[in-house]
Amino acid sequence: MPLTRDFKATIQARAARDLEFRAALYSEALDALLQGDIDTAKSMLRDYVNATIGFERLEAVTGTPRKSLMRMLSAQGNPRLESLGPILRALNGEADVKPQVRVA
Numbered sequence: 001m002p003l004t005r006d007f008k009a010t011i012q013a014r015a016a017r018d019l020e021f022r023a024a025l026y027s028e029a030l031d032a033l034l035q036g037d038i039d040t041a042k043s044m045l046r047d048y049v050n051a052t053i054g055f056e057r058l059e060a061v062t063g064t065p066r067k068s069l070m071r072m073l074s075a076q077g078n079p080r081l082e083s084l085g086p087i088l089r090a091l092n093g094e095a096d097v098k099p100q101v102r103v104a
Helices: 006-017 019-033 037-051 054-064 066-072 081-095
Strands: none
Touching: 006 037, 006 054, 019 037, 019 081, 037 054, 037 066, 037 081, 054 066, 054 081, 066 081
């Protein structure tokens, strides 16, 4: 059965209008990152950026060119920790989010 709407567009539209969903998306992206599932983390972070501040604003906040940011968070991207840190700081600041890590 064919889908009537692009999945990514659906996720982005919901994240744009639903604060709890947006927070959950960011939380899941960070969890995936901490679990070592880098591909999932990059995909979710890219969706989060597109649904919230956008790559243009992320470029302005981080000082990293937009195309580089998009490439880092693409399926083929391989962001270094030095590059990922400023992205996460920018997302935390723009969304006024303060992630916390608990060790179980």
